[in-house]
Amino acid sequence: MNRFAALLDRLAYEPRRLGKLALLENYFRETPDPDRGWALAAMTGALSFKNAKAGLIRSLAAERTDPVLFGLSYDFVGDLAETVALMWPSETRANAQLTITDVVEGLQTIPKAQLPETVAHWLDRLDENGRWALLKLITGALRIGVSARLARTALAQMAGKDADEIEDVWHADAPPYTHLFAWLEGRAEAPSVATNVRFYPPMLSHPITPEELAALDPAEFCAEWKWDGIRVQAAAGKDAGDARVARLYSRTGEDLSGAFPDLVAGFDFNAVLDGELLIKRGGGVEDFNTLQQRLNRKSVTAKLMAEFPAFIRVYDLLALGDEDVRALPFSERREKLETFVAAHPLAPIDLSPMIEFASWDELTFARAEPKDGGAGIDADAVEGVMIKRRDAPYLAGRPKGYWFKWKRDPMVIDAVLMYAQRGSGKRSSFYSDYTFGVWAEAGELTPVGKAYFGFTDEELIELDKFVRNNTENRFGPVREVTHTKAKGLVLEVAFEGLQRSARHKSGVAMRFPRISRIRWDKKPSDADTLEALEKLLRSEPAQL
């Protein structure tokens, strides 16, 4: 555990990508199998333990610490593993010979009833750093700034290979990746990817401005709507063992099949498709707020599936049958995709339409007015347009010059800060979650949303100071901040959309709100009214 704990600790404090890569490469080079493979799995989110979850840590903390002090400490630190690691009452300071393999195998095999005792015993044997690493393993969220892509880049660096080469064989081996490491060190053939029915690292786009767009030739590009859903891959066909598989992956390769069994059951095809997961009820596609309601539920019930029917609006084809078609130009993949969708009328998919345009001006109009620009009744779910080069192959990552996203302009209002709560992660111990309101008819502020980003680190320090010095009331971790007409803080809030909502007191719900500016110069009485906010509502109310 020593080496793994030291690695996590150094990674957590290393801000530079190159520095992180060097630390990872060094670790993979010097650490034996299977320790390094388990570490790799932990850092890429490939481990989960059925019986060891955050709940186990909470109950151990409850046994060993005062519940009030634990609650206050957790609120301050903002991270469960770190809180327990720091306050674990233990005099033992020797990082005993406990390897990450011991820990991972223990967590996988020790019966549930014996697990609390074992983990407590491990915590007693480890120092703070070791405890932190162990607890991080259990909670799964390492927060050390290492993406799966970065880890694979470090492996590539270590073996003198290309990161995409590793992406391609990644799914053919499983933790602790002994075969993968053997191949990287030239001791074995590459793990064979026997099937093309798998997850492909997605192709991502760059934001673009009108000025940048003007320099491009519209004839070389196609455009589609940018849908406000979840980017997914649908993969179905035969696996290496000739068994039928159907999977739904997130853009990071996480398997979402369990959350959308209704969808996966309808995958009656042999292909891998790239698209957007959306909800459609009655008429058009619902916006992200509605999708979020399904995502927020823990258990997937028949009622939930009926109430929030999901489908995939597909826009790219990665594999057809057993053939990887990513090298083909976009226009050819699109032709095959259109034929494919037409041939599978029963699958829970439809085709994302192209936007017809002859000039950038025409596309500008479509982006501003999606309803009249071709999106029709689905306009609510449009968050901009995607612009793709006709000859672009499908490349992993964010290659330059092929795909662009051009989002709709955000809406902006001035609101008054009402409540603040301590954040988590990087923002922990600062008051960084802000509830803000606008003036309702009665001359009272009504809360209309909550934002926890959009500000810089320097602004966070100023905001935190304001909250501390203007606290009216304390409700556990929440502070009520002065918000009268004369005294208070005005925040400029930007958001992507607005909807009627029965669940919010104000009757409206914002999509993706964030603090765009702190208006130190304004008085609360200068802030916007609920009436002004309602004017921004879309004409047709959503059914809730």
Place this chain on the structure above:
Amino acid sequence: MQPAQILHPRPEGLYCPKADLYVDPVKPVPRALITHGHSDHARWGHGSVLATPETLAIMASRYGADFTGSAQALRYAERLEIGGVKFSLHSAGHVLGSAQALAECGGTRVVVSGDYKREADPTCAPFEVVPCDVFITEATFALPVFTHPTAENEMRKLLASVAMFPDRAHVVGAYALGKAQRVMAELRRCGWVKPIYVHGALLALTELYKAHGVELGDVRTVETAPKSFYAGAIVLGPPSALQTPWVRRFPDPVTCFASGWMRIRARARQRGVELPLVISDHADWPDLQRTILDTGAGEIWITHGEADALAHWCESQGLTAKALHLVGYGDEEEPGAAA
């Protein structure tokens, strides 16, 4: 005598009506007693200031000789009676000249701790336990997650990193008053004999410490020099300088920060710190508890910091505890951070 008749909180700070005097007021008042020189406790523009000679010297150095209408020095353990209340100052072990204030009247003893620590510090007098009825304490690090390692341990960490990266400069953020000089003194104790380089903003107070007999060795101001000149060097600067172009003059600097907050990873990362050094001039959780018990006080008032946790612990010990939620402290350079 009710303790509240001796001292009670007002928006300006703790107030003694009999003496018409505020302790560490956050706004200008006619008469102030100042526990120590950090800018959140020692402010400019009072009518008169009562403090230790060292604290008066620090205030004069920071704000100029006209920082107050009149100044009166009170040495540790000297007594002064104002309006029937006997005041005395006792060392708090926080920074040079830092004091706890004892106010005694009608047999009731109230102690305002100011900021304090129990760990040994070569740059200031050690904390003195002052028995009292009411102990008014800070609570900056009053959570069980705060158990500070020894300063020596943290200095060894820094020196190990210097040895590991001989071509890089280690730039340590440290508060200008107290922390910077303590880091220098602790480095000397750990055997670092090379010059220590400092940002100009640390110079005046460092000279003041030296003038008060604190041994800091060869301290030099950072001058314009080729980058390679600072390879392997230890440089101290105010925390605010770590994010400025000032650090670009050093070769591939390792950003360090000496503060009790560095115990929390998010705090360190939030500031882009690569080598956190957990060195605090405030009592940690065990020392807060120890000190409260040592004073023998039955009533504990908590000025600022994590008051809820400390109040909870006091109550579990059968002590009466009250959170005063005083506003305006912990503002030396950043919120909640003169640490």
